[in-house]
Amino acid sequence: MSEALVSIPATAAAGEVIEIKILISHPMETGFRPRADGSLVPRDIVTSLRCVYHGATVLEVDLYPAIAANPFFVFPLRAERSGEIVLEWTDWQGEVHRQSGQITVG
Amino acid sequence: MRALLAALSLGAAAAGAGAEDRRSGFDYMSPQTQAMQADDTANPGMLAVLEGRRLWDAPTGSSERSCSDCHGVPEDMRGVSARYPAWDEISGGATDLAGRINLCRSRHQDAPALAYEGPELLALTTLIGLQSRGMPIAPDPDARLDTWRARGDALYRQRIGQLNLSCANCHDDNAGRRLASAPIPQAHPIGYPIYRLEWQGMGSLHRRFRNCMTGVRSTPADLGSEEFIALEAYLMKRAAGMTVETPAVRP
Amino acid sequence: MTLSRRSALVLGLGAPLLLVTRPASASPETMAEAIRDFTGGAEPAEGRVTLEIPLLVENGNSVPMSITVDSSMTAEDHVAEIAVFNERNPLPDVVRFRPTPALGQAVFQTRIRLGDTQKITAIARMSDGSLWSAAMTVIVTAPACVES
Numbered sequence: 001m002s003e004a005l006v007s008i009p010a011t012a013a014a015g016e017v018i019e020i021k022i023l024i025s026h027p028m029e030t031g032f033r034p035r036a037d038g039s040l041v042p043r044d045i046v047t048s049l050r051c052v053y054h055g056a057t058v059l060e061v062d063l064y065p066a067i068a069a070n071p072f073f074v075f076p077l078r079a080e081r082s083g084e085i086v087l088e089w090t091d092w093q094g095e096v097h098r099q100s101g102q103i104t105v106g
Numbered sequence: 107m108r109a110l111l112a113a114l115s116l117g118a119a120a121a122g123a124g125a126e127d128r129r130s131g132f133d134y135m136s137p138q139t140q141a142m143q144a145d146d147t148a149n150p151g152m153l154a155v156l157e158g159r160r161l162w163d164a165p166t167g168s169s170e171r172s173c174s175d176c177h178g179v180p181e182d183m184r185g186v187s188a189r190y191p192a193w194d195e196i197s198g199g200a201t202d203l204a205g206r207i208n209l210c211r212s213r214h215q216d217a218p219a220l221a222y223e224g225p226e227l228l229a230l231t232t233l234i235g236l237q238s239r240g241m242p243i244a245p246d247p248d249a250r251l252d253t254w255r256a257r258g259d260a261l262y263r264q265r266i267g268q269l270n271l272s273c274a275n276c277h278d279d280n281a282g283r284r285l286a287s288a289p290i291p292q293a294h295p296i297g298y299p300i301y302r303l304e305w306q307g308m309g310s311l312h313r314r315f316r317n318c319m320t321g322v323r324s325t326p327a328d329l330g331s332e333e334f335i336a337l338e339a340y341l342m343k344r345a346a347g348m349t350v351e352t353p354a355v356r357p
Numbered sequence: 358m359t360l361s362r363r364s365a366l367v368l369g370l371g372a373p374l375l376l377v378t379r380p381a382s383a384s385p386e387t388m389a390e391a392i393r394d395f396t397g398g399a400e401p402a403e404g405r406v407t408l409e410i411p412l413l414v415e416n417g418n419s420v421p422m423s424i425t426v427d428s429s430m431t432a433e434d435h436v437a438e439i440a441v442f443n444e445r446n447p448l449p450d451v452v453r454f455r456p457t458p459a460l461g462q463a464v465f466q467t468r469i470r471l472g473d474t475q476k477i478t479a480i481a482r483m484s485d486g487s488l489w490s491a492a493m494t495v496i497v498t499a500p501a502c503v504e505s
Contacts, residue, residue: 004153005146005147005152005153005156007147017460017461017462021147021148023147023148023149023150023152023153025150025153025156025157027306027307028306030447030470032447053459056457056459057457058456058457058459058460059454059455059456059457059460060454060455061452061453061454061455062450062452062453062455063452064448064450064451064452065446065447065448065470066443066446066448066450066451066452066469066470066471067451067452067467067468067469067470068306068418068419068420068467068468068469068470069150069306069307069418069419070150070153070306071467071468072148072150072466072467072468073465073466073467074465074466074467075454075456075460075464075465075466076460076461076462076463076464077459077460077461078459078460078461078462080459135415136411136413136414136415138411138421139415141421142419142421142468286498286499287498287499288415288498288499303415303416303418303419304416304418304499306418306419357415357416
């Protein structure tokens with residue numbers, strides 16, 4: 001299932017600060033939206049996002065209903081060594097989704 | 107002489123709106139929303155494209171055929187959406203792109219029609235629309251579409267609803283002015299399906315038509331209706347030569 | 358029909374179209390309380406944090422926001438957490454970032470929802486425990502011709 005568009009540069013110089021972008025396909029249902037009959041559409045949001053680089057968590061993000069639908073984040077990362085950069089996000093059901101990219105640093 | 111020819115070729119284009127005066131809805135947006143459209147890694151329409159690619163390759167219906175089985179790669183659809191609405195020989199009428207996909211499903215894939223505003227059909231029309239991005243709107247030249255366009259032209263100018271307004275009242279006479287703090291665009295539907303911030307999701311031109319009809323307190327016509335296809339056919343002739351932006355972002 | 362009469366009609370009859378039933382919302386007091394919870398009662402200093410949001414927003418459903426904290430992001434001196442609060446959404450929290458020195462810089466972009474014109478506050482807690490903040494008021498309008 002297509003879940004996110006992740007943008008990670010393929011290469012970087014050692015020590016260079018790169019930009020990582022992620023756009024997650026998710027309605028971020030706030031839980032405050034009323035239906036025609038007055039009942040509320042139940043909350044269903046992505047609750048957290050994490051970036052892991054060389055096995056270490058380098059960034060954690062807590063998302064609240066105030067994050068817009070199809071959550072979008074841009075953040076920096078200092079490229080130190082070649083390897084995998086992993087983006088993980090947890091949805092309302094507690095399921096963890098994962099997407100990663102390889103970076104060559106040299 | 108050239109100006110006269112240009113005015114004639116635009117046919118029933120609104121008085122005063124020569125080709126040079128036409129502006130995309132993009133121009134009326136804030137720089138931030140423009141940036142959101144221009145960046146494929148930030149434009150949520152590209153999520154629909156991703157889903158569209160998956161559907162394009164997926165076997166469907168009792169035929170177990172995918173779009174790719176007949177049509178190859180999505181890139182082979184270059185220029186297709188820029189022609190629509192187009193003439194369909196078998197049904198003897200005009201069809202929009204969404205209608206065309208459903209005709210393909212029923213005639214060649216033995217698959218049921220997809221819901222007009224459902225995520226699958228939006229994903230496929232966005233995928234195909236993307237293949238025409240950057241190209242000029244080039245309406246199907248089939249002369250049998252002329253009566254549809256004429257009907258669309260008449261609909262465009264017809265006052266409707268409790269507010270008794272026509273499309274032309276806002277989008278020709280008052281384009282560039284503000285309505286309830288939002289700028290009124292010229293209504294060239296060159297970026298559909300769009301990611302509309304108000305919808306928090308993708309949507310079709312026909313959905314947008316329904317919003318406008320509700321806005322003037324009129325009973326909206328149906329998604330995929332002949333009325334909307336005629337209006338779309340007129341608007342695409344009016345926008346001929348402008349650049350396809352699919353998937354556009356709009357407020 | 359002259360323009361002014363027509364637009365008056367539209368504005369007059371159009372206003373109810375833009376009314377949305379709103380659940381109980383946060384308030385300046387709720388936001389202040391949420392901030393106190395985050396800071397442990399300490400008062401953040403103004404500075405080091407730059408909060409960028411367009412002053413006038415086309416649609417509150419998707420508002421671009423950028424936060425920059427002036428920090429070299431070294432092991433000895435870095436941003437430990439950034440919290441963003443609002444005044445008038447149903448909940449006072451918007452987002453929290455917990456960066457590490459591995460990022461190299463502290464600059465974050467995202468898109469948020471704002472239910473109304475309101476004040477947004479961003480607070481950064483540094484590795485030495487110091488607190489810094491920035492705030493701005495954003496005007497939220499809505500597009501015309503909505504669904505219902």
